Amino acid sequence: MRSTTTITAGIIGGAILAVVLPLAASAHVSVSPDELVAGDHGVLTFSFSHGCETSPTTALKVTIPKGLASVSPTADGDWTIDVERGGDGLVSAVTYTALTPVPIDLRGAVSMGVGLDEDTPDTLAFPVVQTCVEGSTEWTQLAKDGEDPHSLDTPAPVVTVAPASAEGGHDMPDGHAETSATSDAGATASDPLAVALGAGGLFAGLAALVVAVLAYRRRA
Structure with a gap:
């Protein structure tokens, strides 16, 4: 009887882990596209498919990195938008607040147009604070040299910037x-x-x- 109970508990525990672990592994805020070209313009979309554990999402605050020439949040009927600017007049953060909290089993997304110049750094990190009905999650971790970004618990969305060539494409090494x-x-x-x-x-x-x-x- 005791062995049967132990086996049953093991099966139930395994089933719970089978459901919880994939959800934990996929829990992140992603950005698309994750590569742009220096001196170009593009639209970045920040998406998520979960809340803070079991709580619906109410807002996303995206911190804007240095090196962008312009930032234009996309108007969306599902979100209100608050723009913060630094002393230089450039956008420093954008907060998207959901008119209706996004349930944990639905995908949510916000976007913004960005302009890059020739001095934009090779990588752009966009720390995001996800606020929920209960609790919040800070997606702000950055991988150190040699560290696998996928090993981070709460990684910040990162965009790679490729150098622009004279022909308008990506530069190739000389020769x-x-x-x-x-x-x-x-x-x-x-x-x-x-x-x-x-x-x-x-x-x-x-x-x-x-x-x-x-x-x-x-x-x-």
């Missing part, structure tokens, strides 16, 4: 294109099988042409 082209050419020239197959194909084509001409002359 990369030239080296790639040279390597391709060298590989083709140094491949004896490719040379042999090419020569064989040319010879077969000429032979077919000669046979066709001779056959035509015989019929004539």
Whole structure:
């Protein structure tokens, strides 16, 4: 009887962990896209699919990092928006307050347009404070050098900034294109099988042409 009770308790405990652990692992505020190009403009969307444990979400406060040329919160009928500015007149924080608390089993999202300049740093961290009907969660942790961001309990959303090239795309290391082209050419020239197959194909084509001409002359 005791062993049966122990097994039953183990099964129930395992079932609870199977439900709780995936929820805990997926608990975070994410940003999309997570990469922009220096000097460009984009729209960042901050989303969440949970509350503070079992409590619905009432607000998100996003702290704006240094290095952005402009910030324009997106008007949304589901949220009211409060904008804070620093002494330089630039947006320092944006608070989105839900008109109706977002239940824990629904996905919520807010967005803002941002402008980058050529001096924008390589990474932009956006600390977020998620306020709920009961309690709050501060998504503010940043990974240290060599640390896996996925190991953090409450990571801040981070956007990577790629350098802009003269053509409007991402920069490539100097000499990369030239080296790639040279390597391709060298590989083709140094491949004896490719040379042999090419020569064989040319010879077969000429032979077919000669046979066709001779056959035509015989019929004539």
